[in-house]
Amino acid sequence: MGIALLGLPRSNGPTAPPASTTAHAATDPSAASPRPDSKAALESASPTTPSVSTPPALKSALPPHGEGTAGDPAVQRSLREAWPADLPAADERELLTAGRALLRADATGIGRAWWPVIFPDSGEGVAPAFATSRFRIQAAIARRDGRPGKAVVHLVWAGTDRGGTFTDLRITDWHFTRTTSKKGASTWTPQPRT
Template sequence: MTTASPRSPLLLLTATVILTVVGVVLLIRPDQSGTGQAAGPTAHLPSGRSVPSSSSASPATRSTPETTTTADAPAPAPSPSASASASVSALPPHGGGLAGDRAIQQALDAAWPADLDGTDERQLLTLGRALLRADATGLGRDRWPAYFAASPQGVAPAFATARFRIQAAIARQDGARDRAVVHLVWAGTDRGGTHTDGRITDLHFVRATPTNKKGSPTWVPQPRP
């Protein structure tokens, strides 16, 4: 009969203890981060770097009533000063010729909305254009003898008739219903041969009372100060 070595029970006991310790260590082994908590899943970017899962991402910023806008909210209306500034900035450069006259007329109409009766406006524009031409070139001055006799600036024509052109004109009220001003932008060549466009002239008129019931009111030009 073979007799067992006296060391066999000791070896078995030692092996059992070692296996038990290893099993316990495996059960309670901390994660690689050292925090003792299981690591959450990660989403991988195409570049190879990873980002935390949604459970660890920062919460989305909420919109407050002060910063939230609706798509159907009306845009604020531009102020009259802004409209006038936009009209001035849209004017063509000097020397543009006939091509720029329409833009100047549109800018004047936008900056000063109409406030006269249509008949009065048309009459004033006709009178203003003719009066400016007579003042600048001398053509038709006999139509307003009193005006040119009292106007210190209408002594002698200073511009050639052939190179005179009214670029744009508007007629508007001048502070009262029976007073009006015709604002004109024009071009002309002076006696020295210099041609300049974008010249500005304001001509003032007052409504004259007819002398009889059959007569219609007319606009009379006022001498320049």
């Protein structure tokens, strides 16, 4: 049985390129140039380059994380620009009211009893797995969801989780279906998450 050791040559830094065999300078290096730390040496060592202007960075449509309530109007504006309105105003108001209440119940546990189909076995006072403090809805829109009688509420929100981590610009979508009661009243019903 034997042991083989592989060794690499030791180096104290980068190796210098081999000297040219065709040209040799016969000068005294101590008198050839000024000290490298002098101003004249630095100016002569740094080549002058024409100034190049760089294009300004594109400004984000969204505020920076942690902006607080001051950034919420920009978030709302960004949502509206991304998805132009396509529902009657009354439907949008109804959907936004329901979507905000659902999100609040989902994130904080408050109001879950109002939505027994969405939050089964979670009566009032039962905390959700993800309980949020400092909860705030930053922006919300309601739009059609592809087929007739379908809608989605897009919500952007902020909150602190149980571990103490604050996060904003969280996104939640709630889907709704238009239902009609036996008396002919039409309303939007939230769909359970699958």
